[in-house]
Amino acid sequence: MNASVAIGIDLGGTTLSVALVERDGRMLASRSTPTDAARGPQPVIDKMVRMADELLTSASLDRSAVVGVGVGSPGPLDLDAGRIVRAANLPGWIDVPLRSLLFDKLEIDVVLDNDGNTAAFGEHWAGAGRGYRDMVMLTLGTGVGAGVVLGGQLVHGHFHNAAELGHTIVAIDGLRCACGQRGCLEQYASAGGVARRAIDAIEHGQSSVLTDNDTEPITAERVADGARAGDDVCLHIWDEACRALAIACINIQHSYNPECVVFGGGMSDAGDFLLDGVNHHLAAQRWSLCDDVPSLRLAELGREAGVIGAGGLAWRQSLDC
Ligand SMILES: [Zn+2]
Structure with missing residues (x-):
């Protein structure tokens, strides 16, 4: 199956959003749920994976159709290592290797960026900054x-x-x-x-x-x-x-x-x-x-700027490779 969507994830302090994003910046499907960040990283990562799989199933796709995964997270981040260093509105999330934890579950390339950056990239790619x-x-x-x-x-x-x-x-x-x-x-x-x-x-x-x-x-x-x-x-x-x-x-x-x-x-x-x-x-x-x-x-793009931009970063990374 040819890659046809990116998975965009917006990890917020209160809301977790996941979307399937097409190559032209349109959202094929999306879902949001409370983050429950206080329970720690692993349950939230499990939820990201579950939501992504549910969205793929609802679109009659499987993981082979995914070009990559983009995640927007509160920072500061270590982008080289794909880590959350510390996030003020994710209590207890200190030094979390989010990129590798997600890759281990999905076996799809993951790109991590600051949530302000993913929103900006989304608006530049598919919104007011086009x-x-x-x-x-x-x-x-x-x-x-x-x-x-x-x-x-x-x-x-x-x-x-x-x-x-x-x-x-x-x-x-x-x-x-x-x-x-x-x-x-x-x-x-x-x-x-x-x-x-x-x-x-x-x-x-x-x-x-x-x-x-x-x-x-x-x-x-x-x-x-x-x-x-x-x-x-x-x-x-x-x-x-x-x-x-x-x-x-x-x-x-x-x-x-x-x-x-x-x-x-x-x-x-x-x-x-x-x-x-x-x-x-x-x-x-x-x-x-x-x-x-x-x-x-x-x-x-309203609240969707972050997930669309995260998906856009995954597309960008795959096309640069
Ligand atoms: Zn300040």
Whole structure:
């Protein structure tokens, strides 16, 4: 049987997704389930294998039809060894040789990459970054995941941690981040950071429309809605998020000089309200030496960017061989 699909796996802290991905970036089938990461790596790896086999059976395929397996995982990772060094949202997953553990079960080549990178590769291959040579993606979710694609290739860096753009500093002596630094982008512009800032403002006694409804949790989506409605607290936090993203985009412009920056994750659900806010601050600060400011775009693949990109990396690896 000729290889016709790649298996893409997105290993998240809460959700595990597996998909069959065709050579043109389309998903043939997919499935998601709670990761249950606290039970340790082996049960999760067994679940990956079971889900992949079930998807193949449902598509009337067997493992001989699989070109390769791509896995997006939280990091930091040792890409040469195919290991998870330590993953903040996978408790107890320290020094896990994920690539060899999966290969032992599936006997199919496995490529491992950071989840921010797989999402970026997915959007570049089959989403908002299609047709661009050079693209940066920021996934604005619980934290900020990121990936840099230059000349069609993901940038990894010597220590494999390139593109940790969520921890680039946008405010000197700013908010403390769990990573140990201060002023990281993800404290200001992730969906989690925006919600946290709103909760903090209310706990400090500021009045806001957010307190009108105390049955719903405070989320970035509600902060965006409040900002649209003119609520001062929400407007301030949303505007700071947009300003932090504009500063990040300027730093990205001067570091990588991409054609576009793609925003994904929960914050991007605000659509043009997010793009307009960031563009407003970009226009206020843009440099004047030449016109090379990247265009801003919204991600197109939603939650599927990671599995599609992971499958894409498996296709890329097989074609490079
Ligand atoms: Zn940080």
